[in-house]
Amino acid sequence: MKLDKRIAIITGAGSGMGRAMAQEFSANGATVVAVDVRDEPVLETVKLLDDGRSVAETADVSVRADVDRVVARTLERFGRVDILCNNAGVLDDYTPAHETTDELWNRIMGVNITGPFLFSRAVLTPMLARRKGVIINTASISSFVAGGGGAAYTSSKHAVLGLTRQLAFDYGKHGIRVNAICPGAIQTGMTGHLLTPEGRNPHVDAAIAATPAGRWGKPEEIAHMALFLAGDEADFIHGAAFAVDGGWLLP
Numbered sequence: 355m356k357l358d359k360r361i362a363i364i365t366g367a368g369s370g371m372g373r374a375m376a377q378e379f380s381a382n383g384a385t386v387v388a389v390d391v392r393d394e395p396v397l398e399t400v401k402l403l404d405d406g407r408s409v410a411e412t413a414d415v416s417v418r419a420d421v422d423r424v425v426a427r428t429l430e431r432f433g434r435v436d437i438l439c440n441n442a443g444v445l446d447d448y449t450p451a452h453e454t455t456d457e458l459w460n461r462i463m464g465v466n467i468t469g470p471f472l473f474s475r476a477v478l479t480p481m482l483a484r485r486k487g488v489i490i491n492t493a494s495i496s497s498f499v500a501g502g503g504g505a506a507y508t509s510s511k512h513a514v515l516g517l518t519r520q521l522a523f524d525y526g527k528h529g530i531r532v533n534a535i536c537p538g539a540i541q542t543g544m545t546g547h548l549l550t551p552e553g554r555n556p557h558v559d560a561a562i563a564a565t566p567a568g569r570w571g572k573p574e575e576i577a578h579m580a581l582f583l584a585g586d587e588a589d590f591i592h593g594a595a596f597a598v599d600g601g602w603l604l605p
């Protein structure tokens with residue numbers, strides 16, 4: 355069991371990749387603190403784990419008080435945080451910049467980059483005290499290229515990579531490893547509408563068709579990478595960005 359007795363906070367655990375990570379981590383012995391802004395789905399995740407250890411927390415990752423409460427309760431309950439997966443994220447529906455309202459911009463930035471910052475900041479002090487910890491950020495192919503979202507989404511995911519690298523640089527020597535996973539097109543709650551006739555996005559369809567894999571990815575294919583990065587076998591990996599994208603970034 356690769357994560358035996360580890361305590362892992364996973365955000366966005368009510369759906370998609372976050373739920374798949376929770377399942378993979380729990381099956382490998384971890385106790386999961388499953389966090390989501392929606393309570394029913396995250397309770398359902400913990401029910402699915404059925405491990406008698408993991409717990410659900412309803413919290414908005416973009417709200418400092420929510421984040422601090424989840425970390426404080428985790429420390430009270432379990433004494434430490436071994437792993438943080440900053441995975442919650444929202445898409446901007448490919449909105450171009452001139453149509454992006456302040457509200458949309460602030461929401462995308464709030465969830466996608468302020469959230470990972472707030473959660474990282476909250477766990478870093480207890481991780482520093484133990485000189486041990488792993489942070490995994492769900493970035494995106496949109497951390498590298500345009501077209502996977504609109505202006506706000508692409509900007510936010512570029513920022514996630516910047517945060518990953520700076521944290522890895524600052525904290526690696528203190529025993530804390532920070533890395534990013536950059537998924538390609540993965541079939542989840544976020545992207546379900548892109549598979550409907552009304553929701554199709556020609557750029558996304560063409561990009562997927564052009565990949566060597568030629569298909570959508572599955573949430574568990576991201577969770578496998580998260581499990582590897584969370585475990586001791588990844589001990590030499592700091593500040594890396596792993597594309598799990600079927601080859602989207604190749605051309």
Ligand SMILES: NC(=O)c1ccc[n+]([C@@H]2O[C@H](COP(=O)([O-])OP(=O)(O)OC[C@H]3O[C@@H](n4cnc5c(N)ncnc54)[C@H](O)[C@@H]3O)[C@@H](O)[C@H]2O)c1
Pocket residue numbers: 365366367368369370371372389390391392395413414415416441442443444445465492493494495536537538539540541542543544545
């Ligand atoms: N699906 C893709 O193709 C794709 C590709 C690249 C990157 N990503 C990234 O992967 C991550 C997971 O996305 P997914 O595809 O599994 O999406 P999803 O919509 O299936 O799951 C995201 C979860 O995050 C939760 N969430 C949203 N806002 C939140 C908030 N403020 N606080 C707490 N939880 C919140 C949602 O309720 C949802 O349960 C995101 O960061 C996303 O940007 C997705």
